[in-house]
Structure formats: structure tokens, C-alpha cells
Amino acid sequence: MPLVGNLIGEDHVNYVLMYNMLTGIRIGVSRCQAKIKRPLTDEDFTARHKFSFDIVGNELTPSAKYDFKFKDYAPWVFRTLREDFFHLDPADYLLSLTAKYILSELGSPGKSGSFFYFSRDYRFIIKTIRHSEHKFLLSILKDYHAHVQANPHTLLSRFYGLHRVKLPRGRKIHFVIMNNLFPPHKDIHETFDLKGSTVGREYPEEKAAKNPGAVLKDLNWINRGRTLELGPEKRALLTEQLRRDAEFLKKINVMDYSLLVGIHNMQRGNRDNVRKNTLKVFSPDLPETRRSRAMQAKGGSKSPEAIAIRRAMRSSDPKRLGKHTIRLPEEDTGDRQQFIFYQDEGGMRATDENNEPQDTIYYLGVIDILTPYSTVKKVEHLWKGLQADRHKISPVPPAEYSDRFFSFMKAIMRGGEGGAKFVSE
Ligand code: ATP
Ligand code: CA
Ligand code: CA
Known part of the structure; x- marks a missing residue:
């Protein structure tokens, strides 16, 4: 698998999909993250949150470039998986995926027809999955959670999020976010x-x-x-x-x-x-550096994370367009x-x-x-x-x-x- 896929620019066929996925993640995940951490309940495993985006925006969702719906599945369970078991820094996760709207597409390496996208720093992979896989993951989520809890060193795929984007003509795209095994x-x-x-x-x-x-x-x-x-x-x-x-x-x-x-x-x-690639992208108004070492989610309203999240929410109209070079660490x-x-x-x-x-x-x-x-x-x-x-x-x-x-x-x-x-x- 080549490390660098094709960067998705605005003229790419899957640009809108990428935009919608990342906007949904940015808003959905930061919503959950902004709340004070609490223990999981049974309901958390079946919970789903819906967001409706359009170009106007409302008090729940900022305006977006396109009309689409976003569904976040079991957000508290995935938050717990990320933070407590996979030891991901909450702000890092959000920033890696959405500080700049850059993904590179690997296309469809398997027979299944799934698409793979890398976050711009190559730490995360978004994989589109079939509806049956999506339903299956939800059905085993409790077992998976228990297994990961009992096996902190598990070699199984690390699932960080499960979401769905619905495009105006009704096409539904399910996807998971997981770890890129390769550095x-x-x-x-x-x-x-x-x-x-x-x-x-x-x-x-x-x-x-x-x-x-x-x-x-x-x-x-x-x-x-x-x-x-x-x-x-x-x-x-x-x-x-x-x-x-x-x-x-x-x-x-x-x-x-x-x-x-x-x-x-x-x-x-x-x-x-050969880890360099250039293209035009826009960046929502988010701080893009990893300041998060110091930002361990404290939930405090003045914490840099909370500030970043609030800024992310406000940045409904990403405007900066510039040449971006991907340089990997x-x-x-x-x-x-x-x-x-x-x-x-x-x-x-x-x-x-x-x-x-x-x-x-x-x-x-x-x-x-x-x-x-x-x-x-x-x-x-x-x-x-x-x-x-x-x-x-x-x-x-x-x-x-x-x-x-x-x-x-x-x-x-x-x-x-x-x-x-x-x-x-
Ligand atoms: P199929 O069902 O035909 O096997 P698929 O679409 O379900 O295909 P996967 O088997 O999940 O795809 O992955 C296909 C390839 O993508 C893998 O062989 C690997 O090269 C790469 N890949 C998948 N997951 C990861 C990961 N977590 N980290 C790094 N590379 C990955
Ligand atoms: Ca496979
Ligand atoms: Ca498969």
C-alpha cells in the first residue's frame, strides 16, 4: 500500500463526501467531547445523534457548504474507547482529522468496494463500510468494548468512531475511523x-x-x-x-x-x-498545531481544548484557501x-x-x-x-x-x- 494516496482537492469526485464526513466529525465529536466525562450506561451503546447541516445553519449546527445529514453512533462509547483504552488525546484526534480538510484517498484496495482515506498526518484511517458491517459493529459493540477493556494490548483494529453521512439524494454512507497500523x-x-x-x-x-x-x-x-x-x-x-x-x-x-x-x-x-504532496485546500479556522500535549481534556471552559472546540463550532465558513504541502513527521x-x-x-x-x-x-x-x-x-x-x-x-x-x-x-x-x-x- 503506498503511504501517500491521492490528496482530495475541490475538483475531486469525492470532495463533497470528504467535506461532509469531516464536518460531521468536527461537530459531532466536539459536541460529545465538550461535555464532562461520565461513566457509560447501557443506553450509550444504542445511542445515536442526528445532525442536519445546510448552508444557513442553526443553533445546533453551523452553516456548511452543502446540505447533508450526519449521524453519530454511540458517541460516548467511542469516546471512552479513544480516551480510556486507546489513550488518544481528545484534542489531537479532532485536530488531526479536521483542523484542515485534507484527506488522501487510497481508493478501494480490497475487493469489498470500501474506500480508505488517511487523515492528513496519516495517523487515522476512515474506511467506508457496508450497511451490514455497520449493523454488525453496533451489534458487537458491547463485546468489543469488554474485550478491549480486558485486553489493553489487543491487536484488533482500533475503532475510534462510527458515523453515517446522508447525501441529499438519499445515498447513505457508513464509515468507521480507525488506527493506521503503519507509521x-x-x-x-x-x-x-x-x-x-x-x-x-x-x-x-x-x-x-x-x-x-x-x-x-x-x-x-x-x-x-x-x-x-x-x-x-x-x-x-x-x-x-x-x-x-x-x-x-x-x-x-x-x-x-x-x-x-x-x-x-x-x-x-x-x-x-516520497512523502510529499501539494494541493489547494481550505482550512477551517482551527489552530492546527498539536498543542494538545498540554490540553488533556479537563473540560474547563478556559482550557485550550474548549477554546479550540468553540472556535471550531464558530468556523462555519472556512475561507482560507492556500497551497498546502503534506510533510510527514x-x-x-x-x-x-x-x-x-x-x-x-x-x-x-x-x-x-x-x-x-x-x-x-x-x-x-x-x-x-x-x-x-x-x-x-x-x-x-x-x-x-x-x-x-x-x-x-x-x-x-x-x-x-x-x-x-x-x-x-x-x-x-x-x-x-x-x-x-x-x-x-
Ligand atoms: P476485502 O474485504 O476485499 O479484504 P476490504 O475493503 O474490507 O477488503 P481491508 O481488508 O480492511 O479492506 O483492507 C484492505 C487493505 O487496506 C489491507 O490489506 C491493508 O493494506 C490496508 N489497510 C486496511 N486497514 C488498515 C490499517 N488499519 N492500517 C494500515 N493499513 C490498512
Ligand atoms: Ca480483507
Ligand atoms: Ca472486508
Whole structure:
């Protein structure tokens, strides 16, 4: 996956969508954030707040460039997830996403038709999801919350928000905001999306040679002879966390998820760096720097955060238009330091058998976890009906998927049996 997608300027087809998503987030999230923190209730899990935007504006929503509706789902639950479990600075989150209306679009890297957008500092990803995925996330939100609470070091996707934008002609677009597993300040030299299955799990090596950013799959991992180089300590920790996460995924009855692995070679460093892009954007009247280290949400009316939020609310008519250059940081932002698997430059450094650090950093996490078995079954039917000779998709039930996934992940660690042995079924 290339680090830099296409920046969305005003002439981009999805500009309006981006504008509406970010405006909704800016207003919805700051509304919730401006209130004094309180413990969660059962109702918070089913709560939804509606906002109606138009060019005039009213006391609840400032005027916007376009007419659209925005829905914020379970805002208090996501606030708790962000602040208490994922240790995100509340103001940072809002500023990263909405201080300037800049996103870059990755288009649709998967088969699902989802679109991916990066926040301008590449810390957050907005993924458009199907209505079924949206309903599913809401249905497991309580379990997810409990799992994250019990497993502060979980490798599962970190969901920071769930929203919906409704455009005038009635098109509804659901999206989640989640963590970008890959760091803004380090090149990723190799990327793998691993499921523990071999059927159709190969990216053609000839194509990979021409496209170094390609997302490789299980068979490429095996054929390239890769292993996760981890000493006994990290191996034990990672295995245990993967075991718990895979158990959870089994319990909520999903499949088709994968372990995304990004590899940074420290010898190679950032030599191939192409992290710059320029385009015209406008910026709402928000302070754009990260002043938030000092802004831990105190809720005090004079806190810089409260001031920023009030300003954000007032800035209904973004006017500044200027050339903006995206320059990504050279250093770790330090916000993942408390997480075992993300503490070395935002990832996990390889270690040898004596647990001594090596020159590789892994960036890994379990992604695409919102596909219940029933949905896959339906999709399979469709495929089979439409193109009979197409490569057969053979979904296995969630329990089997989870066991196979976990066995594969154990096998690819140093000291495991190796992926090749594992897949020769
Ligand atoms: P499909 O259902 O066809 O697999 P999808 O649209 O559901 O596709 P995902 O599997 O979630 O998409 O992701 C597709 C690719 O996007 C991944 O292989 C990975 O390269 C990138 N990606 C997804 N989530 C993240 C993340 N949190 N951090 C970094 N990269 C990600
Ligand atoms: Ca996927
Ligand atoms: Ca998917």
C-alpha cells in the first residue's frame, strides 16, 4: 500500500463526501467531547445523534457548504474507547482529522468496494463500510468494548468512531475511523496481509517486482521464506495476545479477517521516501498545531481544548484557501508507547533468541474484523451463481477460521514449524 494516496482537492469526485464526513466529525465529536466525562450506561451503546447541516445553519449546527445529514453512533462509547483504552488525546484526534480538510484517498484496495482515506498526518484511517458491517459493529459493540477493556494490548483494529453521512439524494454512507497500523515516519518496505489460507492467497511475484508497495499474501510470505523474527519474550507475548484475539473473533462469529504485517528494515531506513504532496485546500479556522500535549481534556471552559472546540463550532465558513504541502513527521509521535506491540517507533522491533533488538521493525494488527459468517455465505452464493468457473471461495466457519488463523500465526514465528509446513494440507 503506498503511504501517500491521492490528496482530495475541490475538483475531486469525492470532495463533497470528504467535506461532509469531516464536518460531521468536527461537530459531532466536539459536541460529545465538550461535555464532562461520565461513566457509560447501557443506553450509550444504542445511542445515536442526528445532525442536519445546510448552508444557513442553526443553533445546533453551523452553516456548511452543502446540505447533508450526519449521524453519530454511540458517541460516548467511542469516546471512552479513544480516551480510556486507546489513550488518544481528545484534542489531537479532532485536530488531526479536521483542523484542515485534507484527506488522501487510497481508493478501494480490497475487493469489498470500501474506500480508505488517511487523515492528513496519516495517523487515522476512515474506511467506508457496508450497511451490514455497520449493523454488525453496533451489534458487537458491547463485546468489543469488554474485550478491549480486558485486553489493553489487543491487536484488533482500533475503532475510534462510527458515523453515517446522508447525501441529499438519499445515498447513505457508513464509515468507521480507525488506527493506521503503519507509521507516518517510517517507510514500510514489505507488506503482507495474512489469513492462514492458501486458496488464491498469492500476489503475482512479477507484478510485485514492479510494485514495491504491493500488499503480499500468505503464499508470498511462504515462498519468500519470511519468519517473524522474535525472541522468546516477544514471541510469548504476541502468541498469547493473538490467541485471545482469535478467541474473541471466534466468539463473535466472524471470518475473513487478516493479520496485516508491515516490515521496516532499519538498515534501509527511509531512503525511498516520497512523502510529499501539494494541493489547494481550505482550512477551517482551527489552530492546527498539536498543542494538545498540554490540553488533556479537563473540560474547563478556559482550557485550550474548549477554546479550540468553540472556535471550531464558530468556523462555519472556512475561507482560507492556500497551497498546502503534506510533510510527514520524521519522528515517532510517542502516542503508542504504552502498548507492548506498538512501543518501538509505533511498532514492534525484532529480537534474537537472547531478546536483543534487531534491525527490523514490525507493524502488525488484525484487520477487517466485521464480516460475520452469514454475510460471507451470501457473497459466496452470489459469486458461484454469477461466474461458475471462478476460483471457488471456500469460506470455513468462524471456529475453524480462527483456529487455522492462530495456528498459522504461531507457525510463522521463529521457532514455529514455518508457514510452508502448516499449509501443506
Ligand atoms: P476485502 O474485504 O476485499 O479484504 P476490504 O475493503 O474490507 O477488503 P481491508 O481488508 O480492511 O479492506 O483492507 C484492505 C487493505 O487496506 C489491507 O490489506 C491493508 O493494506 C490496508 N489497510 C486496511 N486497514 C488498515 C490499517 N488499519 N492500517 C494500515 N493499513 C490498512
Ligand atoms: Ca480483507
Ligand atoms: Ca472486508
